[in-house]
Every structure is written in C-alpha cells, then in structure tokens.
Amino acid sequence: MTAPASERQTADRDGFEPDGSGPDRPGPEARGTNDALAAAAAAVRYHYDVGNEFYRLWLDTSLSYSCAMPDGPDDDLEAAQDRKLRFHLDAVNAQRAGAVLDIGCGWGAVLGRLALTHRVPRAVGLTLSIEQAAHVAAAGHPGVEVRTEDWRDYEPDELFDGIISIGAFEHFARPQDSSAEKIQTYRDFFERARSWLTADGALSLQTIAYANMPREQASAFMQQEIFPDADLPTLAEITTAAEGVLETRLIRNDRLDYAWTCEQWARRLRARRDEATGFVGPDIVARYERYLRMSALGFRSGKICLYRLVFTPYPRGYAGRATPAPASGDVKATAR
Numbered sequence: 060m061t062a063p064a065s066e067r068q069t070a071d072r073d074g075f076e077p078d079g080s081g082p083d084r085p086g087p088e089a090r091g092t093n094d095a096l097a098a099a100a101a102a103v104r105y106h107y108d109v110g111n112e113f114y115r116l117w118l119d120t121s122l123s124y125s126c127a128m129p130d131g132p133d134d135d136l137e138a139a140q141d142r143k144l145r146f147h148l149d150a151v152n153a154q155r156a157g158a159v160l161d162i163g164c165g166w167g168a169v170l171g172r173l174a175l176t177h178r179v180p181r182a183v184g185l186t187l188s189i190e191q192a193a194h195v196a197a198a199g200h201p202g203v204e205v206r207t208e209d210w211r212d213y214e215p216d217e218l219f220d221g222i223i224s225i226g227a228f229e230h231f232a233r234p235q236d237s238s239a240e241k242i243q244t245y246r247d248f249f250e251r252a253r254s255w256l257t258a259d260g261a262l263s264l265q266t267i268a269y270a271n272m273p274r275e276q277a278s279a280f281m282q283q284e285i286f287p288d289a290d291l292p293t294l295a296e297i298t299t300a301a302e303g304v305l306e307t308r309l310i311r312n313d314r315l316d317y318a319w320t321c322e323q324w325a326r327r328l329r330a331r332r333d334e335a336t337g338f339v340g341p342d343i344v345a346r347y348e349r350y351l352r353m354s355a356l357g358f359r360s361g362k363i364c365l366y367r368l369v370f371t372p373y374p375r376g377y378a379g380r381a382t383p384a385p386a387s388g389d390v391k392a393t394a395r
Contacts, residue, residue, distance in 0.1 A: 116331045166194050174200035189207060228265075232292065234288070272362035308371055314365050317358045325355065
C-alpha cells in the first residue's frame with residue numbers, strides 16, 4: 060500500500076510521537092537532503108517496519124499489502140489477493156520465465172508464487188524494508204534472492220523475462236519534485252527496466268495515481284504521517300515517461316477494487332484492535348484505521364485511482380527512434 064491521498068488535511072494531524080513501538084518518522088534532515096535514496100529508504104522503513112505481527116493481523120495470509128482484484132462485493136480477501144497475484148504473474152508469462160525481478164517485493168507473495176507454483180529458476184526481490192527482507196529470506200524458497208536495495212542502485216548480471224512492481228512506483232518521487240522531475244525519475248525507471256528485460260519480456264506495474272484531484276490538494280496527514288517523502292504520479296506522467304522506451308499494452312483503472320480492499324483491511328483491523336494495540340500501541344492503530352477510511356473514501360470518490368499497466372520493450376531503434384542510452388546498470392544481451 061502506498062501514498063493514497065484522499066482529502067485536504069493541513070491542521071488536523073495526528074502528531075505521531077515515536078514510542079519505541081515502530082521506526083521513527085524521517086526527520087527534516089532526511090526529507091530536506093539531496094540524498095533521495097537515503098530519504099526513500101527511511102520513509103519506507105517508517106511505514107513498513109512497524110512490525111510484521113501487526114500486519115499479519117489484518118492482511119491476508121500471503122501478506123499482500125496492495126490492491127486486490129475482487130470479483131464482486133461479497134468476495135473473500137484471500138481469493139481476491141490470489142486473483143491479483145495471478146494477474147501480474149500471467150502478464151509476465153511466469154510459467155515460461157527463467158528469471159523474474161520483483162521491485163518492491165513486500166513480504167514475498169509474488170516471489171513465493173514464482174518459486175513454488177511456476178518453478179521459476181531465479182526470482183529476485185528488491186525492498187527497502189529490513190523486516191520484509193528478513194521475512195522473505197526466512198521463507199527459504201528455492202531460487203529466490205531478496206536484496207535490501209533501491210532499484211536505482213541495483214545492477215543485475217543477467218536479463219529478466221519479466222519484471223513485476225506492485226505498490227512501489229508511488230515511492231519513486233517526492234512531494235517537492237516538479238512534474239518534470241517526476242517524469243525524469245519515472246523515465247529512469249522505465250529505461251532501466253527496458254535494459255534489464257529480454258526482447259520478449261514484459262513489465263507489469265501497479266500504482267496508485269492522482270485522478271480527479273490536483274496534487275496540491277493531497278492530504279498532509281497521508282504525506283506526513285503515513286507515507287512521508289512519497290508523491291503519487293498522474294497517468295500523463297507515467298505515459299510520457301514510458302514513451303519511446305516501452306510500449307503500453309494494457310491500462311486498467313481499478314479504483315473501486317482498492318476501495319473494497321481498504322474497507323476489508325479496515326474491518327479486519329477493527330476486529331482485532333485489542334491485539335493490534337498490544338503490538339504497536341493505540342496511537343498507531345488509530346492512525347492506521349484513519350488512513351484506511353480516508354483511502355477507501357478517496358478511491359470511491361474518484362480523487363485517486365489504481366492503475367494496472369503492462370509494458371513490453373520496443374525494439375531498439377523502433378520506428379526511427381534513436382536507441383535509448385543505456386541506463387546505469389545496463390545488462391548486455393549476451394548475459395543469459
């Protein structure tokens with residue numbers, strides 16, 4: 060789950076005071092520095108390293124912390140998350156893949172499916188969360204490698220048949236970035252993904268985005284208390300960044316799926332509020348309940364949306380375009 064922003068909140072903040080039950084919110088020295096990578100890592104750990112046992116209370120058994128794909132209002136969260144995982148795995152043709160990269164791998168739901176269901180020989184997961192990485196490593200799935208590393212630092216030594224990124228794209232840009240700066244960051248990501256994919260590979264991306272709301276109306280509570288140093292993209296920024304690098308094969312806006320998912324999470328958290336309070340304290344529980352309510356409202360009202368996109372590489376030099384300059388960490392096609 061990443062950076063939903065459903066309503067303007069400037070004065071009404073929860074004022075989180077770290078009490079040892081979770082990582083401290085990144086301070087001004089992290090948010091104001093030019094070291095975007097360090098700030099991104101601190102922001103991710105602030106939210107995702109609250110504690111695995113806390114999340115286990117209200118997520119499904121796969122610990123999928125992203126929008127599910129329900130087939131109706133009465134669907135089961137477990138089944139809806141399974142359907143979401145299958146969507147992304149099918150998009151990259153996992154059943155025939157030799158190597159797949161998961162950028163923002165969370166607690167390893169995709170990696171587990173790659174290893175155990177599709178028997179993919181090599182599956183690599185990138186996360187900035189120390190607790191998530193430890194959870195994935197402890198699972199010990201065959202062929203799975205988890206790295207606590209930013210995609211901007213990653214330098215693979217072989218190509219991938221597929222890349223999956225669910226709920227990480229929202230963390231790539233910062234609230235202080237201009238639209239042009241955001242597009243450049245996203246283009247860097249797409250160029251790297253293009254250079255890491257085989258010629259017939261695919262990128263399956265899932266991200267929250269601004270919809271019928273300008274970024275200036277983004278919730279201060281969300282940006283400062285829930286997902287610091289994160290800013291949502293717009294569809295125009297995504298497609299502009301990908302233009303000439305990757306071909307957009309599919310776009311879905313499943314915002315109502317995310318409203319349903321947040322409502323399911325909120326209901327499950329309320330049902331186990333006392334246990335959750337024992338793990339992280341009443342302030343954190345109250346803050347999460349508030350953010351899940353706000354997120355569901357934002358998705359239902361259309362202020363924010365949920366895109367699922369599938370990209371495939373253009374042939375280099377396609378249609379007279381200049382071949383994109385190799386990104387840092389570009390992999391030679393002979394690597395596999």
